[in-house]
Amino acid sequence: MRRYLPFLDWLPKYNKSFFGKDLVAGITVGIILIPQGMAYAMIAGLPPVYGLYASLVPILIYAFLGTSRQIAVGPVAMDSLLVAAGLGTLAISGVENYITMALFLAFMIGAFQMLLGFLRMGFLVNFMSRPVISGFTSAAAVIIIFSQLKHLLGADIASSNKFHQLVINAFQHIMETNVYDFGIGLIGILIIASFKTWFKKFPAILLVVVLSSLAVYFFNLEAYDVQVVGEVPAGLPSFKIHNFTIEKIKDIWPIALTLALVGYLEAISIGRAFEEKNKVETIEPNQELIALGASNMLGSFFQSYSVTASFSRSAINYEAGARTTIASVISVIMVALTLLFLTPLFYNLPKAALASIIMVSVFGLIDLSYPKKLWEQRKDEFMVLLITFLITLSIGIVEGILIGVLMSLLLMVYRTSKPHFAVLGNINGSDYYKNIERFGSEVEVRPDLLIVRFDSQLYFGNSAYFKSQLFKYIKAKGPGLRAVILNAESINYIDSTASTMLISVIDEIHEMNVQFYIAGAIGPTRDIIFESGIINCLDKKYLFVKIKEAVAYYDDPNTITTLREKVAHQNLSN
Structure with missing residues (x-):
């Protein structure tokens, strides 16, 4: 039961001393969650109150089913934008x-x-490489910032999930700017950014909400066309059953699957970041999928849109000293009390203030240091990041993710199709055999021996490359070559195509009156060598544990026991 209900593990051990820290963390996050949730609902194209609804049941469910102690679940900017982009189509x-x-x-x-959680498919998220995530996240942050111009300027600017369209729309309506909306938004940005720099622990977002609401109320700014949140429905969300239809499912499953993976990726990456800080590992990836899935499914019946972990609120939760997810329960209580008793206070909250909260919150998602590092060290990965960024900006968010993942996979396939292939030589005065290109004059290269190392699995995608490289080096050795030794330490798998190729290669080498040895094959690879028939053309006595043993056998067959003989002797001894 503890596997699926993690709270059974930590709740019985809950220490009263934890409650004080959880209480402070829960209140602190709750203060941020209320205005943030309302702001993020606006990004999703929903009335602000739905951000509060999404801060109730889903968070409560994750508190008992999640495996991370510190992450704060709820509405987030990235997923909100994906919701708007997906439904907008x-x-x-x-x-x-x-x-x-x-x-x-x-x-x-x-x-x-x-x-995905019950099928234990959490590993799928590993196919979203960091360059893809960075490019997509930065582009999405830029789109979110520009999507809030309509609230910041108080102008009727059409929404879009394409950056260039947002810019065009903004320029077309720039003359409609409401100076009061713009002033409120600009002051809000300055306050939040300043407090982030000099007073990090002070809830600047709450200050912006209070000051802007008071300004609208006392100066009657609504009469000057300042856009306000307006009436927020009081009371907790009601339970509603969905109208399930095949047409709905067909329309929505692609964006749903994308959001499911993106949301999981956000939660697992944030959770692991806090694990590294705490030096305690609690996260179980597949259980996280189940916890998030239950939160979203059950929450949707209580009028919640999609949720996942928030990096900013999780950081605040951690810094405030949260010890368990009891802190999240306290945040939920604060949201519930707000919905029951405090909704009239949000009537005068200007949308420009919410826009300023969103803009500053997502600006930190724009990462410039990582692309710079890739440009200096890995230009191929930089191109993956750049293309993901540009496609997300110009074509669409989902398209950016999919093309980015596809490019990462193609890059991986390309690299494995042409892996590192090294010619080895003996380091003078030692038993070590190293790459002759790296060690130069320190390496002894024999004209009668070719020792090579292939740093990858052997499969259909690189078998032709392996063969062409091997025969290129054999040809370079000339007629004096008498033996080839394959160092197989880095080969962890050989598929059927590569097995057939290797048998053919060994036969061709034998026809040249050159012997072929394999050294250092690990257990699974050795099993394949025997099972696939490679051993039939190689001969068991030409399989060695180390390169030095293969070389010694080549020099004098009577001086060393082959791997096969060692294994047989060990079995007899046992």
């Missing part, structure tokens, strides 16, 4: 239908996450 008419589809999307996201 569908023909949805009316606010109510849009809300209904957003809630159904959360259910589908949770269903995919639950399914």
Whole structure:
């Protein structure tokens, strides 16, 4: 039961001394969560109150099913933008239908996450490489910032998930700027950015919410067309069953699967970052999928759109000293009290203030140091990052992720199709055999021996490359060559195509009156050598544990026992 209900592991051990820290952390995160949740709901194209609804049931469920002690779950900017981008491609008419589809999307996201968790498919997220994540995240942050110009300027600027369209739309309506909205937004940005620099522990977001609301109320700025949140429905969200149809599922499953993986990636990466700080490993990837899936699925019945872990709130939660997810429960209580008793206070909250919160919050997601590092060290990975960034900006968010992942996989395939192939020589006065290109004059190179190392698995994608490189070096040795030794330490697998190729290569080498040895093959590779028939053309006595043994056998067959003989002797002894 502890595997699927992690709270059974930590709750019985809960120490009363933890509660004080959890209480402070929960209140601190709750203060940030309320305005942030409302702001992120706006990014998703939903009324602000749905950000509060998403801060109730999902967080409560994760608190008991999640395996991380510090991460803070709830609405986040990235997923909110993906929700807007995904639903924006569908023909949805009316606010109510849009809300209904957003809630159904959360259910589908949770269903995919639950399914992947029960099938133990958490490893799938590993196919999203860091260059793809960095490029996508930075581009999404830029789109989010520019999408808030309509609230910052108080102008009727059309929404879009394409950067160039957002810029064009903004320029077309720049003259409609409401100076009061712009002033509120600009002051909000300056306050939050300044406090982040000089007073990091002070809740600057709360200060912006209070000051801007008071300004609207006392100066009657609504009469000057300042856009406000307006009436926020009081009370907790009601329970609603989704209207399940095949058409809905067909329309929404691609964006749901994308959000399921992106949300999981955010949660697992944030959780692991805090694990490194705490030096305690608690995260179980597949259980995280189940926890997030349950949060999204059950939350959707209580009018919650999709949630995942928030880096900013998780950092605040950690710095405030949270010890367990009881801190998250306290944050939920704060949101519930707000919905029950404090919603009238948000009537005068200007949308420009929420825009300033969003802009500053996501600006930190734009990473310039990592691309610079890649440009200096790995230009091929830099190109993956750059293309992901540009496609996300110009074509679409989902397209950017998919093309980025595809390019990463193609780059991986290309690298494995032409892996490192080294010619080895004996380091003078030692038993070590190293790359002759790296050690130069320190290496003894014999004209009658070719020793090579292939630093990859042998499979259909690189078998032709292996053969061509090997015969290139054999040809370079000339007629004096008498033996080839393959150092197989780095070969952890040989597929059927490569096995057939290797048998053919060994036969060709034998026809040249050159002997072929294999040294250093690990257990699984050695099994394949015997099972695939390679051993039939190689001969058992030409399989060695180390290169030096193969060389010694070549020089004098009577001086060394082959690997096969050693294994047989060991079995007899046992």
